[in-house]
Amino acid sequence: MTGKRLDPWGKGGIENYENLFKEFGIESFDKYRQRFSNNRYIRRGIVIGQRDYGRIAEAIEKKKPYAMMTGLMPSGKFHFGHKMVADQIIWYQKMNADTFVCAADLEATVVRDIPLQEARKIAIEEYLTNYVALGLTEKNLTFWFQTDYVVPYYRFRDQLSKKVTLNELKGIYGDDLTTGKIFSAITQAADILHPQLAEFGGPRPTVVPVGADQDPHIRLTRDFSGRFVSRHAADAASSEYKFIPPSSTYHKFMSGLSGGKMSSSDPSSYIALTEDPKTAEKKVMSAKTGGRATVTEQKELGGVPEDCMVYEMLVYHLVESDKELAEIYAGCKSGGRVCGECKKYCAGLLTAFLKEHQKKRKDAAKTVEKILGER
Ligand code: TRP
Numbered sequence: 575m576t577g578k579r580l581d582p583w584g585k586g587g588i589e590n591y592e593n594l595f596k597e598f599g600i601e602s603f604d605k606y607r608q609r610f611s612n613n614r615y616i617r618r619g620i621v622i623g624q625r626d627y628g629r630i631a632e633a634i635e636k637k638k639p640y641a642m643m644t645g646l647m648p649s650g651k652f653h654f655g656h657k658m659v660a661d662q663i664i665w666y667q668k669m670n671a672d673t674f675v676c677a678a679d680l681e682a683t684v685v686r687d688i689p690l691q692e693a694r695k696i697a698i699e700e701y702l703t704n705y706v707a708l709g710l711t712e713k714n715l716t717f718w719f720q721t722d723y724v725v726p727y728y729r730f731r732d733q734l735s736k737k738v739t740l741n742e743l744k745g746i747y748g749d750d751l752t753t754g755k756i757f758s759a760i761t762q763a764a765d766i767l768h769p770q771l772a773e774f775g776g777p778r779p780t781v782v783p784v785g786a787d788q789d790p791h792i793r794l795t796r797d798f799s800g801r802f803v804s805r806h807a808a809d810a811a812s813s814e815y816k817f818i819p820p821s822s823t824y825h826k827f828m829s830g831l832s833g834g835k836m837s838s839s840d841p842s843s844y845i846a847l848t849e850d851p852k853t854a855e856k857k858v859m860s861a862k863t864g865g866r867a868t869v870t871e872q873k874e875l876g877g878v879p880e881d882c883m884v885y886e887m888l889v890y891h892l893v894e895s896d897k898e899l900a901e902i903y904a905g906c907k908s909g910g911r912v913c914g915e916c917k918k919y920c921a922g923l924l925t926a927f928l929k930e931h932q933k934k935r936k937d938a939a940k941t942v943e944k945i946l947g948e949r
Pocket residue numbers: 582643644645646647676677678681761762765766782784788
């Protein structure tokens with residue numbers, strides 16, 4: 575144990591996923607890669623870790639009931655890092671999951687100091703509208719705001735407060751815990767577990783796709799799920815709530831355009847899905863690549879795609895064909911491909927995507943209204 579804590583509210587990136595996973599008992603996703611190869615992020619190892627994914631894999635394959643739940647913190651522009659999460663949500667919806675998506679407006683306001691009204695506006699105009707333009711539909715979907723939902727959810731959330739001690743919370747989140755953090759952690763546990771309440775469909779496997787920084791919340795929630803069993807065998811049946819411990823998946827974060835963390839608080843680190851295509855093109859042309867100092871050197875030594883933000887965009891979002899991607903990789907490694915051309919190629923794919931997406935955003939309004947109206 576290094577004693578290192580994961581901070582779900584922090585600004586730091588994650589350097590070594592393997593070490594982190596070892597420390598917290600997260601398992602590799604490798605054994606599911608082939609089984610779900612119709613998901614680009616799974617196939618390419620971007621979804622890298624999991625807890626208890628077995629029951630989700632089985633539910634998907636045997637078409638049994640299961641739920642997918644995840645949340646978004648509305649804190650700024652919707653960028654390509656967020657698109658990765660959206661694509662996963664949409665994939666599960668297509669794979670017949672009861673789909674639960676929450677706007678963490680409470681968290682944004684108590685932890686990030688974003689005014690509630692602004693958080694809601696961002697959640698709708700940035701997140702929800704882009705989700706719909708990317709393919710989210712109202713089918714099997716429950717979308718809610720943490721501050722504006724239904725009584726059984728709040729009743730359950732408040733019950734959770736007596737299932738954990740302050741010391742346990744400090745053990746998970748560190749000593750600089752604030753009341754706002756406690757509230758948002760417990761609310762997040764309610765987000766994840768409430769689909770299993772009788773009112774929302776009852777106990778069933780639930781998968782929560784998140785970035786690895788969210789694992790403290792997952793651990794807390796999984797602990798909660800086992801704490802509603804009565805201590806007296808005779809009372810077991812009368813326990814108010816019953817849960818299957820939620821499963822989780824962990825994806826690798828995208829890097830920022832200049833190599834650091836992609837962060838909604840730094841516009842030069844990301845490309846937004848509403849970005850003007852010309853600006854987006856410029857951002858690609860000046861992104862950090864894995865190229866060498868000179869073209870001669872590059873031809874001799876080859877580039878380093880593993881360390882290239884342009885290549886990352888292609889892998890995560892812009893090239894669906896594995897064969898094409900392998901050719902780009904090999905071309906880069908061998909020095910046959912040079913960065914100027916490669917960036918132009920990427921910018922071309924990107925601007926085509928953005929134009930198409932921005933058109934779809936305009937058509938999304940109706941569905942967005944339906945989704946909001948159904949609450
Ligand atoms: N805390 C998450 C974030 O910062 C948002 C969130 C709220 C969430 N509730 C959730 C994520 C439930 C997963 C499951 O992005």
